[in-house]
Amino acid sequence: MDTPTVAIDHREDAIVLRLSGPARVAAAEQLREKFLQIGTRKNLVLAWKNAEHVDASVLQVLLAIRSELAAGGLALRVEEDNAMVRHYLQVSGLAGYFPAPAGGAGSSNESPAHV
Numbered sequence: 649m650d651t652p653t654v655a656i657d658h659r660e661d662a663i664v665l666r667l668s669g670p671a672r673v674a675a676a677e678q679l680r681e682k683f684l685q686i687g688t689r690k691n692l693v694l695a696w697k698n699a700e701h702v703d704a705s706v707l708q709v710l711l712a713i714r715s716e717l718a719a720g721g722l723a724l725r726v727e728e729d730n731a732m733v734r735h736y737l738q739v740s741g742l743a744g745y746f747p748a749p750a751g752g753a754g755s756s757n758e759s760p761a762h763v
Contacts, residue, residue: 650700654678662691664727667706668698676705683713688720694746695728702733711745725749 652675657664663686667675683692692713696702714724726746737743 652678654682656682656686659693662693664693664695666698666728667694667696667702669700671696671699671702671706673703673705676703676709679706679709679713683709688717688722691722692717692724694724694726696726696730696733697728699730699733702730702736707742714745 650669652667652669652671654675655666655668657666665679665682667679669675694710710724717724724746727749729748734743734748737746
């Protein structure tokens with residue numbers, strides 16, 4: 649079984665969170681731990697093009713992170729999208745919480761009014 653990877657890259661304008669492999673419960677735990685380490689000082693960019701699967705536990709952690717960032721006037725955005733993940737987000741009604749990059753397949757600038 650492949651091991652999930654949650655990597656952090658620091659940029660001047662944002663912190664990039666890279667998900668790869670099977671993003672399931674172990675990845676959700678890594679994600680939360682890494683977010684707690686880096687805190688909420690910058691916007692967060694999500695790069696999940698190399699994720700094999702993003703399950704509900706990961707999405708729940710990402711929604712919590714998104715809310716925490718928003719409370720501090722910061723944002724979470726997707727830069728490196730994944731067609732399969734994008735499809736599941738659209739089917740589940742969660743695509744607005746994780747807008748696709750501008751010009752990307754399935755891109756949507758609509759954001760839900762509630763979190």
